[in-house]
Amino acid sequence: YDLKSEEDVKEYLKNLGTEYRFGCFKEKKPEVCHLLGDYLEAISKDFQKAAKVYKSNCEDYSFSKSCYKMGNYHMLGKGGVPQSHEKSLEYYDKGCDLGDIDSCFRAGVVSVLSSKKKKPFSTFNHGVERLRKGCDGKHGDACHHLSALYMDGSNNKGDHLPKDMKKAFEYAVKACDLGNIQACVNVSIMYMRGEGVEKDQEKSNKYKNIAMEKKKEIERQKQLIFQEGLKPA
Known part of the structure; x- marks a missing residue:
């Protein structure tokens, strides 16, 4: 395939779908089933079929990324599945237990938010544990959320997390190193104020510059993607 004509692209995608179906339904390869789900979602836009594939691949084959996808589908009420944050947490938890750090992050956020509701379906402590697992797996946003939780502390409905600026600082540094x-910015401010760490204006400036450089890099990437999109086929 040279993929220069629209017909070539259509033929290529059709064959790709056939290949994924064979690999999933006949050869029963979980990683191919997940690719089939992605194909149905992104190419066919058939969210109901995608949901069925992800669900089966998570429950029957314990494929972590498919559990994460089902968590997202229940979170949004997508693909004909009922919107249920409680159900989404079940899938995120399973994905996390199977080693998917995106699932750990989502499970952590959903649990923390749930613990603040009148009828919680999860606990604050469970959320912290999931975020910690995500952070240990090098998920920058999980580390950032943990840092924020330690900055504030919590005594919410029996759950106890003492305010700890030293831990907040440590998690902020890790989150920064992972790209958040x-x-x-928070590390820069903490160095400037001496919160959780000794005051150090030089290091404050260093992290301020790191934040600015990361922001510029994101803008450069956006511009690059935009320019690539403008190129003639």
Whole structure:
């Protein structure tokens, strides 16, 4: 395939779908089933079929990324599945237990938010544990959320997380190292104020510059993608 004509592209995508179906339904390869789900979602726009594939691949084959996808589908009420944050947490938890750090992050956020509701279906402590697992797996946003939780502390409905600026600082540094811009800004401010760490204006400036450079890099990437999109086929 040279993929220069629209017909070539259509033929290529059709054959790709056939290949994924064979690999999933006949050869029963979980990683191919997940690719089939992605194909149905992104190319065919058949969200109901995609949901069925993800659901089966998570429940029958314990494929972590498919559990994450089902968590998203229940979070949004997408693909004909009922919108249920409680159900989404079940899938995120399973994905997390199977080693998917995106699932750990989502499970953490959903649990923390749930713990603040009148009828919680999860606990604050469970959310912290999931975020910690995500952070240990090098998920920058999970580290950033943990940092924020330690900045505030919590005594919410029996759950207890003491305010700890030293831990907040440590998680902020880790989140910054993993690419979270806001965490870099927070590290800069904490060095400037001496919160959780000794005051150090030089290091404050260093992290401020890191944040600015990361922001510029994101803008450069956006511009690059935009320019690529403008190129003639």
